[in-house]
Amino acid sequence: MKRTVAIFGAGPVGLAAAAHVLERGMVPLILEQGDAIGHAVRAWGHVPMFSNWRYNIDRAALRRLEGTGWQEPDPESHPTGADLLRDYLDPLGRSLEPWLRLGRRVVAVSRDGIDKVKDQGRETSRFLIETEGAAGPEWHRADAVIDATGTWFQPNPGGAGRPVPGETGNARITYGMPDVAGRDRARFEGKRVAVLGGGHSAVGTLIALSNLPGTQVTWLCRAQTSARAVGGGAADQLAARGALGTDLGRLVDVGRIKVENGFRLTSVETGASLTALATDGRRVVADELVIATGFRPDLSILREVRVALDPALECPPVLAPLIDPNQHSCGTVRPHGAMELAHPERDFYIAGMKSYGRAPTFLLATGYEQVRSIVAALAGDHVAAARVELCLPETGVCNGPGPLASEPVQAAWANRLANTEADTEREAAACGCATIAEPARAEACC
Ligand SMILES: Cc1cc2nc3c(=O)[nH]c(=O)nc-3n(C[C@H](O)[C@H](O)[C@H](O)COP(=O)(O)OP(=O)(O)OC[C@H]3O[C@@H](n4cnc5c(N)ncnc54)[C@H](O)[C@@H]3O)c2cc1C
16 A cells, blocks of 8 residues: 655645655645645745745656646746746646645644554554644544645744734734735835844845835844844855845945844834834834744644654754754755654654744755655655755855854854865765855855
């Protein structure tokens, strides 16, 4: 009997996982909460991607699409989220239709008939997956599970991990990356808009807002200096991402964007307008507040399986040191796969954006390598699972200590910079590729 691999989420990584599962002669069961594939990407379709097509297409998916009349996009051009859907995910989704169950939100996964505490028979019992949706509650069974549900639908709140007073349910607050130039334009044009956050979502939103006529833009930057968000620049190997930082720096310099550095939100007052209050007593008055402070995984669905997660980042423990924002600004992450992503629950994996937990930066290319390796492991091909088949570009923004870095880490980083050349060679050897870009300067880091 063929093994069934349940895949939670039909985002780019879930769909890629399904392509790999089919190539390995197993059966995917793709459970997606939305009415269409790429439900999260649809929400940020207006966003220009900072990685080009070369890094956005999975290889098993490519093999699946070849021969269907599909036209491969120019590898060097940069799609928007909407392009990613139209030119890649939608055709891939159509090719996977027989295995796709839309409108099914996974609410729980467990071992069939075995509760979390019980050892006996655990590894031989199948997974039982409960979904909710228009069709009502359903129960599905599978031999293995890949949870690729992303983090998009769980934005971080404006406080330190928790919503501040006045935040919850506030109609003047938007999360993530609103479509400032399109769908949501009327909400922001000609208004006073404050943006809280310092990652790429905040940066992209700030730039988009500054293009709206009559909109006054204030950047509430939690860091003491905005230099890191502006960093990257020309040193960033992903040129589109570097350009974002450069643009932002220019807009700040010419006064188009007002910056409030070291702004730690403590509460929000709402009347005729909104006032954002900082812990140091500063008050910023605006009509709208955008909170772009990142995302977090939904772990509630995993309550009945044995997962091991880093206590801070909520990602697999082995992955944590590689992507820890205390140590890296963006995570100079070596390609990794089944071994690093394994949990105590056999044949259960978290992949894609969700595998990074609360760590901020994730690349599709990393996710594709994850699921290639995971599916190889599930198929019993442990040699292929252990092999590294990905060489990531070394980016300027991934080459420095992170915003929370302690002094020893800063010192270690300075030491590392002194050994740049040796590092570069080691990295090239580690990922088995002939060339790898030189790490950039630490000050080029976000
Ligand atoms: C604005 C933005 C721009 C980005 N740009 C880039 C870029 O340029 N390059 C790059 O490499 N990466 C980029 N990323 C990062 C990352 O590659 C994307 O977030 C990517 O979409 C992650 O893919 P995923 O499949 O892991 O998760 P998602 O795309 O988030 O897909 C998860 C899917 O799971 C579904 N789901 C969620 N919960 C459930 C549930 N309980 N049951 C069933 N289904 C569920 C969702 O509806 C969704 O369809 C960007 C991210 C964002 C937010």
